[in-house]
Amino acid sequence: MSTKPSTPAPYKPEPITGYTEWLPEVRLVELRWLDHIRSVFESYGFCNIETPAVEEIEVLSAKGGDTEKEIYALRRLYESPNDAEPRVALHYDLTVPMARYVAQHYNDLVFPFKRYQMQKVWRGERPQEGRYREFLQCDIDVIDNEDVSMSFDAELPIIVYEIFQGLGVGPFSINVNNRKILQGFYQGLGIEQVTEAIRIADKFDKIGADGVLKSLVEQLNIPADVAAKCVALAQIRTGDSSFVERVRALGVQSELLETGLTELQFVIDHMKDIPAGHIWADLSIARGLDYYTGTVYECKLLDYPGYPSVCSGGRYENLVGAYLRKKLPGVGLSIGLTRIFAKLLKDGKLPVAAKSGTQLLVVYPQGADRDAVRRIAAHYRAKGVKVEMYHEDKKTPKQLQYAVRKGIPYVLFPGADGAPHQVKNLATGEQVEVTADWLPG
Amino acid sequence: MSTKPSTPAPYKPEPITGYTEWLPEVRLVELRWLDHIRSVFESYGFCNIETPAVEEIEVLSAKGGDTEKEIYALRRLYESPNDAEPRVALHYDLTVPMARYVAQHYNDLVFPFKRYQMQKVWRGERPQEGRYREFLQCDIDVIDNEDVSMSFDAELPIIVYEIFQGLGVGPFSINVNNRKILQGFYQGLGIEQVTEAIRIADKFDKIGADGVLKSLVEQLNIPADVAAKCVALAQIRTGDSSFVERVRALGVQSELLETGLTELQFVIDHMKDIPAGHIWADLSIARGLDYYTGTVYECKLLDYPGYPSVCSGGRYENLVGAYLRKKLPGVGLSIGLTRIFAKLLKDGKLPVAAKSGTQLLVVYPQGADRDAVRRIAAHYRAKGVKVEMYHEDKKTPKQLQYAVRKGIPYVLFPGADGAPHQVKNLATGEQVEVTADWLPG
Structure with a gap:
């Protein structure tokens, strides 16, 4: 008598933590999002580039900072562990690949170089809501050889406004500041550790006015009345250029501060066609990254106050200094698409309907x-x-x-x-x- | 007197071997290609899915074969080498991710499940013309619980025809065969090592009739007159269903052969609206992969006879057996986009023009x-x-x-x-x- 061979229990695939994957009906919505974003970028004359998923590790490590710990290197599965160090790794943002691209193809590009890039990036983060190991970013940047017109600093948030309106992400605010205001103001106050002070002020969102005050006093030995002025600055938030008078009322003198105020006023004034309530001059915004030197942006979804920024960026002076014997300034913005999409999906705010686009x-x-x-x-x-x-x-x-x-x-x-x-x-x-x-x- | 500090020589980024990257004007053409392919897929009611770049290594290794050696595993750059084996790796095709996707989301999908997927895949191959470490594939598959209509076997090449015509890839042929014809014919001839014989016949393209004949005789001890019939079969190539009579004229009897002939005739007959010269019943085509059980496809660019196949696929009986207690049959095709695009680009055949889409x-x-x-x-x-x-x-x-x-x-x-x-x-x-x-x- 033959016995029926027992079937082994099938291997049941599970979602991989930190990686998103959508059903066809959700992907259909995501495709419409990507089409919309692309069409707005292109309607402003930005051209698309796509870079490989990997860069040389030397290129990725140059930026330094915490991100380096999150880099995923590639190695062949069946190489011996004694093999040479892996030479390439997955990109963790689209800025470093763009910088390398601009340097490598410098002679073939037309400047100002206006590019958009919509690709996955990978980070070895501890996954949590709003933070993924693989996520989709949609970046735009304008790069030039010498000056980049401040008009671009005003154009980029208009582009983001059009995108967010078209996607229907719900109420949002685009908060704009200028690092020169912070640096000039702090210098004018006689604060020596400006970078550290800015880093503390950047936590305004999380630790509040009292927290910032306390940290400035205790960590940086700043006198309480001086620290109070830093807090007063961070509390200025206006929908028009009235912030200028409010900053001046704090009585701090600095040439850099004046430059920053002029620049931010230019940017805010040139976004006046955007309906009120969406664009803010927010003097608490600092952006952690050191390479920003002027305008900085940060966008929030107002329905989710505790949720991280969904779009950020700013102006930088030296994009490709590591690769070319010149500095190229630029200004850019990055939309965290997966972060927005996953949140709205979870919250039931996406128009998920038919499982197919067939008519x-x-x-x-x-x-x-x-x-x-x-x-x-x-x-x-x-x-x-x-x-x-x-x-x-x-x-x-x-x-x-x-x-x-x-x-x-x-x-x-x-x-x-x-x-x-x-x-x-x-x-x-x-x-x-x-x-x-x-x-x- | 102060001396000017010497500037270190900037690090000059170079292209990474095996990875492609295009200038904006070339990317503009590639985007038009992707749009066209997507629109044809969607016009036939295929829905899009996108899977993560990575799969669990257990999933990727299940298929076996040579590809396993080419898998790129991920590991954090700054983990100690003593850490546990990496758990995930980059996918090397889109078939394995689709199988895992179908098994994982089985209860949420509508069958027949018709999906398209256009994503990068990664393989640790030795780079050469037509073979890349990162390349873009455009796949369509139809999967069902029980039978998948043979009409889909005829519909998929029609879709590829429309895509290739629209892209302007130059002259091409879509060659179709059926594994049952090969298996039935070889069995009918009394050949025992059918799989090995098919593998040899699959090299017809490379080693020619004499080479196949010699290999069959010398490697598998097949009598010369029997081997000659195998070669005669591989030499049958017709633009209509006249291949049936030519196969029968070889006088081999087998039920499986008859089934294969009926299936291939059905497929060829149902593509009669495609202008002559594009679709061929080509009885030399075998496709190396064992999981194909019926129709098999292979497409060539006729201007580049030595260049590898630019689109291939076939029918399979058991897609998800490793994950579910059931077999799901299907039929699919994969277009090797990077392979086609890079070749035409190099050959000056792409309409590369403006550096921007701005009007x-x-x-x-x-x-x-x-x-x-x-x-x-x-x-x-x-x-x-x-x-x-x-x-x-x-x-x-x-x-x-x-x-x-x-x-x-x-x-x-x-x-x-x-x-x-x-x-x-x-x-x-x-x-x-x-x-x-x-x-x-």
Whole structure:
């Protein structure tokens, strides 16, 4: 007697922590997001580049800082552990690859170089809400040989505004500041450890006015009345350029401060066509990264006050100094797409609907001539309709059920023996004869 | 006297072997390719999915074979080498991720599940022309619980035909065969080592009829007259279903052979609307991978006879057996986008032109009101035009030069004091007054 061999329990795949993956109906929404973002970027004349997923480790490590610890290096699975150090690693942002790209292709680019880049990046972070190991960033930057017009500093937030409005991310604020204001103000106050002080003030969002005051006094030995002025500065937030008078009222003198105020005023004034409530001169914004030297941006979704910034960036003076014997200034912004999308998805705020973008299902009448039915589908497809054929030789209700489950709005029943075709609208139940001109409504 | 500190020689970034990267004008063409491929996939009702760049190593290793050696595992750059084995690695194709995806989300998918996927994959191959370490694949597959209609086997090459025609890849052939024909024919001839024999016959393309004959006789001890029949089979190539009679004329009897002939005839017959010369029943095609059980595809660019296949795939019976207690059959095709694109680029066959998709440059007249100029740009942008503003305060010739270098076809000169704007066509030199209705031709 033979015994039936026991089947091994199948290996059950699980989601990998820190990596997102969407069902087709969610991906359909994400694709619409990507199309919208791309079309806005392109409508402002930004060109696309795509860089490899990897860079040389030497390139990625040059920036330094905490990110270096989060770099994922590549190595062949079956190499011996004694092999040489891996030479390449996955990029952790799109700024470093862009800098390397600009340096490498310098002679083939037209300046000002306006590029957008929409790619995955990878970081070995501890995954939590809003922080992923793989996520999609949408970056724009303008880079030039000498000066980059301040008008770009005003144009970038307008682009982000258009994108966020179009995506329907809910209420949001784009907060703008200028590092020269902070540096000039702190210097004018006689504070010596300006960088450290800025780093503390940057936590205003998290630790509040009292926390910043306390840290400045205790950690940097700044007199309480001086520290109070730093806090007063961080509390200035205006929707127009009235921040200038409020800063001046604090009575701090510094040439750098004046330059910063002029620059920020220029930027805010040139965004006046954006409806009120979206753009703020927010003098608490500092951005941690040292390479920003002027305008800095930070965007928040107002429905989620504790959620991290969903778009940030700023102006820098020296992008490619590590690669070329010149400094290239620029200004850029990075939209954290996965961070926004995943949050809205979780919160039920995305218009997730049909499982497919198909507009029309052509029914296969059992036993019909497949060539004839295929030509009906091809006819409407040539007119730009997304048409699916039902190929299985199954009864009509089964075919209709497929359309319903996939969210296909129209079903076409081919007419037998030259009779006109009929189209059924699955939402209304209405069924009508159609001509060759018919298009889904 | 102070000495000027010596500047260290900048680190000169070089391309990383095996990774491609395009200039903006080339990327513009690649984007058009991706848009076209996506639109054809969607016009046939395929939905998009995107999976993470990584899979668990357990998942990637399950398929076995040579590819395993090419897997790139991830590890944190600054972990100690004594750490546990890396758990995830970059995917080397899109089939394994799809199988895992279908198993993981099985209950949320509608079957037949028709998906397309356009993503980078990574392989630790020795780079050479046509073989890259990072490359873009565009896959479509149809998967179902029980049967998948043979009509899909005919639909997939039609989709590839439409894509290749639209992209303008030059002359190409889509070669179709059926593994059942090979297996049935070899079994009918009394050959025992069928798999090995198929593997040898698969080299027909490389070693020719004599080479196959010799290998079959010498390596598998097959009598010369029997081997000659195998070679005769591999030499059958027809644009219609006349291959059936030619196979039968070889006088081999086998039930499996008959099934294969019927299936391949069905597929070839249902592609009759494709102009002659593109689709071939080619009985030499075997595809190395063992998991194909019926239809197999292989596409070649006819201008490059020695170049590897640019699109391949086939029908399989058991996609997710490793994950679920069921077998899901399917049929799929994978377009090797990077392989095609890089070859045509190198060969000067791509329509690489403007460095940017911008249609209109709005000139900034020195000293003009920036708000007014910005509103002109916004006006045309709202009408769907891709509009760039020149922000720098530079003389007009400099601004025109920028448009010329970027390949922007039209330049708008804002009218001063309410005068109408003028638009110059940079190709013809013609300059005309325009109204608010104007659109680039």
